[in-house]
Amino acid sequence: MPDWVTSGRAETPETVAFLSGAALAHLHLVVRRDDVPQGLLRQRLALRAAEACVMRAGRSERAGELRDAVGFLQPGDHPGPAGEVTLSWRRAVERPVSVKALHRALNGALPTLAPEQIAILLDAGQGGPVARTATVLETVLAENPCDEAAALILAEAVLVQALGWNHIVPLLAVGLKRGDLRKRGEDLRLACHRAVIASAAEVIPLAADLARRAARLNAVAPKLRAKGAGAALELFLNRDAVAPSAFTSLNSDRASRRFCDRLVELGVVRELTGRDTFRLYGL
Template sequence: MTFARDTPIDDQDTLPRMPGWITLARSETLEDVAFLSGAALAHLHLVLRHEEVPQPLFRDRLALRAAEACMTFSGRPERAGELRDTVHLLRLGDLPGPAGETYLSWRRAAERSLSVKALGRALPTFEPDQIATWLDAGQGVPVTRAALVLEVVLTDAPRAETSSLILADAALAQALGWDHVVPLLAVGLKRTDLRKRGDDLRLACHRALVSSAVEAVRLAADLARRAAHLKAVAPKLRAKGAGDAVEMFLTRDAIAPSALPLPDRAARRLCDRLVDLGAARELTGRDTFRLYGV
């Protein structure tokens, strides 16, 4: 599964593109695919160091796409639009349901600095000691560590596909020295890959990370352009609280006007103004219960 690309707001890249030899190579052996995944992750690592990339927004959008992939793995019909509705239109006291819980798990895993405590918040059905034990099962270079964690969690808890993928991404992030979980593996893997073990699973993880890292770099570049445009038009927003609202748009995949720190009518006007300025998009296509995002 690959990321759906948003339409860029201009044709000029603000971040370096992934080298073509990574995206065009067709390799079958574990050694060759491991080389390509290492190169792709190294390039992504450099891109993530650019201050132009709105990191919280980037991870939140990846979390949505990882949750969507998990819906496919479990045979559920919910896709990005339904997942957004389930979480962002949730009212106090409502239950998010299985799809919403999956999306919330990914969001919680990616939003806070990487730690066993943060992962425990994202995966409340597992004890922190169990999470730490699973993470310690990963040894070796980054992708090998991630594959080992994925394998051991699925062996101990065969139905915990979402949890296994979150923890595998956590192991990968730890090995790469990243401060946060960056959801990558779920989007690149196939459902049948989750039944593989040993070298077959490692090969599947390397392949998945080549494709997902390439698409993540494209997403980062697009979000960098969109964030720059939003910051450029921000001085034109005169509503009280507009600055705080802009910061929220730079951290969340989608926002309901009611979540903004403004009165309801002012919040709706601000969202419409951002759309008019080309700094935000209405994501639902509805006349009511709208959601907006960069």
């Protein structure tokens, strides 16, 4: 992204809006690139969004702890408040934006809005994408001031829908500061524009890094002779972190662990926890 987008001094509302538009135009190219593992990019941004929401709520969990909270869940397990926020963001980015998908994403510890309410919010607001987004964010927070994560997920959905993107790409949740969510009207719109600029500066290098990592992973695929290796590699391109137990195509837990260790040896996958047991792996 050109340096003038992020280094320029946005002193007027017009300048802020212009720079955020430039940032979104560049991001539009990134989310259309085939060499970027889009599913993985959204998952990484969802983790950042969850961490930002948890921090604003005054909780101590950070990315590694949030990964642990959801990485080993079994049916019937409760991930805790921070884990629920993480699951909501993960579900929000998994499927194309729709009323049904958003209702599913918000159905947890976060208060659930009825599908009819979600549909109304998706069509609310006037003006450009960021202006519409700010309107929805303000509306939801005015009625539910403690439900920041739910409000941000809906706002992100409105933003990407206005941009013509299929999936939520979290931008506001990371870029907005704690005090920004208490703003209203023009002040909130300007904060959303600034959040887009700040987030774009992080998303674009992250996308480039993941594209390089995905290319290295695909390059070693012919060397992997394990049955089901192709399906296992696909998980790495779509998930932030994977436990060996998730590789059902590899027949056994032992085979899955050996497969992950082999990828680490080849330098195309990282072990993310630093532990000897209960490990998680990712690009």
